[in-house]
Amino acid sequence: MTRVFSGIKPTGHLTLGNYLGAMRQWGAVDQHQADSLFCIVDLHGMTVDHDPARLRRLTRQAATLLLAAGLDPELCTVFVQSHVDEHTRLSYLMECVATDGEMRRMIQYKEKVASEGARGRSVRLSLLTYPALMAADILAYGADEVPVGDDQAQHVELTRDLAVRFNQRYGHTFVVPKATVPKVAARVMNLQDPTSKMGKSDDSGAGIVYLLDEPDVIRKKIVRAVTDSGREVVYVREEQPGVANLLEILAACTGGNPESLGIVHDSYGALKQATAEAVLDMLSPVQARHKELCADPGYVEGVLRHGAEKARAIARPIVDTAYRAIGLLPPGAFSGAAAAEPALNAVR
Numbered sequence: 001m002t003r004v005f006s007g008i009k010p011t012g013h014l015t016l017g018n019y020l021g022a023m024r025q026w027g028a029v030d031q032h033q034a035d036s037l038f039c040i041v042d043l044h045g046m047t048v049d050h051d052p053a054r055l056r057r058l059t060r061q062a063a064t065l066l067l068a069a070g071l072d073p074e075l076c077t078v079f080v081q082s083h084v085d086e087h088t089r090l091s092y093l094m095e096c097v098a099t100d101g102e103m104r105r106m107i108q109y110k111e112k113v114a115s116e117g118a119r120g121r122s123v124r125l126s127l128l129t130y131p132a133l134m135a136a137d138i139l140a141y142g143a144d145e146v147p148v149g150d151d152q153a154q155h156v157e158l159t160r161d162l163a164v165r166f167n168q169r170y171g172h173t174f175v176v177p178k179a180t181v182p183k184v185a186a187r188v189m190n191l192q193d194p195t196s197k198m199g200k201s202d203d204s205g206a207g208i209v210y211l212l213d214e215p216d217v218i219r220k221k222i223v224r225a226v227t228d229s230g231r232e233v234v235y236v237r238e239e240q241p242g243v244a245n246l247l248e249i250l251a252a253c254t255g256g257n258p259e260s261l262g263i264v265h266d267s268y269g270a271l272k273q274a275t276a277e278a279v280l281d282m283l284s285p286v287q288a289r290h291k292e293l294c295a296d297p298g299y300v301e302g303v304l305r306h307g308a309e310k311a312r313a314i315a316r317p318i319v320d321t322a323y324r325a326i327g328l329l330p331p332g333a334f335s336g337a338a339a340a341e342p343a344l345n346a347v348r
Contacts (some may be wrong), residue, residue: 004034005143005177007041010058011048012200014065016209016279017188019286020252021149027070028150030147036076037141038310043081043088044134047127063086064300065211068290079307081137090136093322095129097162099249103128107154111304135159140315142175149187151246153179165188170325173318188249191225194241212287215280222246222276235262243268246275253278 006026015310030036044058071078081087101107116123119156134155134341138146139162146156156179163174164262188198202333207225227242230292235258237244247258250271254261265271293300324330 002029002034002144003142003175004036004147005039005138005144006030006037006068006147007039007044007143008062009041009044009138010055010062011045011050012058013210014062015188015200015211016249016283017198019069019211019283020188020249022147023066023069023071025064025147027072031071031076034145037143037314038071038076038078039081039137039311040066040079040135041081041134047124047130060211060297063304064290064293067293067300067303068286068321073303073307077310078198078303079219079309079311080304083304083308084311085142086140086312086317086319087133087136090140091129091133091183091313091320093166093326094132094135094139094162096326097166098132098135098158102158102161103131103160106131106158108151110180131155131158132162133183135162138177139163139174140319141311142314143177143179144175146177147181148179149181166322166325170322170327173322173325189241189245191221191245194226194245209279211283212290215284218279218283219276222279223272225272227272231268233262233265233271235259243271246271250278251277253282256308270330281335288327 006021006022008014014023026036026038040059040062042055045055045058063078063080066078109123109131112123113126135158138156138159146159148156152282156177160176163176167173167176190196190198190207191209205223208327209221213221225242225246225247228240230240233243233247234240235244235247243262244258247261250256250261251258253275261271265274320330
C-alpha cells in the first residue's frame, strides 16, 4: 500500500485554508486509500521567535482539530513530531548530505532573510537548516507520496535529491518520495488581499477565517471580503481575484463549479451571503466535535501517545539502517571486546 506523510505546523491557529487545502483531503481521502501518517511538526515552529506556552497550546489545538476534522486513529497515524526522536536523529544525517548552497536557495529562507534584513534583524540558523529536518520527517517513514501545496514543492524536491544522493553514496536506504497535489484541495486566498494565500496570521486577521472563529465572526469576515471594481459576478481570477476567491471557496464547500456558481449569483452581496452560509455549514460539525474532544483531553493525549509509538516503530529501523550505512558505530558494537578486556589487562 502507498504510504503518505504530511505535516502541519503549529505556528498559528488553523484556518479555512488549512482545512480546504489539506485537512479535509486527509480525512476524506488519504486515510482511506493509503497508509497515512499525519504529524504536527512542532519542531518547525521553533525556527522563528515563539512563546513556549503558546507553542504547546497550539500543538494540542492542532491535534484536536485534526481529529475533529475526521482523522480516525484506527485508520491513520496522528502524532507530534517531537515525540519521535528519529526526526532529529535523521535530520543531522541529512545536514551531512546536503550542501550550504542547496539550503540557501530555498525560497522561503531567502524571503525571510530579505524581510528580516530590511528590519535590521537576522534569522535563526534553524530556519536555514529546517529543510534537512523536513527531509528527515519524510524519509524516516519510507513515504511514497507527500501531499503539498506549491509553496512546499521545492522542499520535497530537495528531499528527493538528498535521498538519491544518500542511496548512491552509502547504499540503498531510502524510498525516494514524490510530491502530489491533492485532487480535491482548494487554494484559499486572504479575504482582504485575494492575491495572497490565506496564512495562519497577519496584522489583523481580518482576511483570515480561523476554524474556531465564532459563527458571527466568520460571517462578518466573509461579508467584508474585498471584491472588485465591477458589479458582475464572473469567475475570472486574473481580472477579479476577490470574486474568484469567494467563488472558489463556495465551490469547495458545496462541491460546485466556480464558473457555474458565478452565473447563479447576481450581486456581490448575494455571493458573500451564500459563501458565508456554506462555510458555516461546513465548519459547524468540526467545531462541535472539537468542543467534545476538548472535554476529553485524555482521549487526545492517548491518540498522540499511541500515534508516536506506531510512528516510532516504523521510523526506528529505517533511521538505524541509515546510521549504519553512513558509517556510525552501532551501540554495543564493542560488547564482545569489552568482555575480553580483563583478560588482556591480565596479560599486560
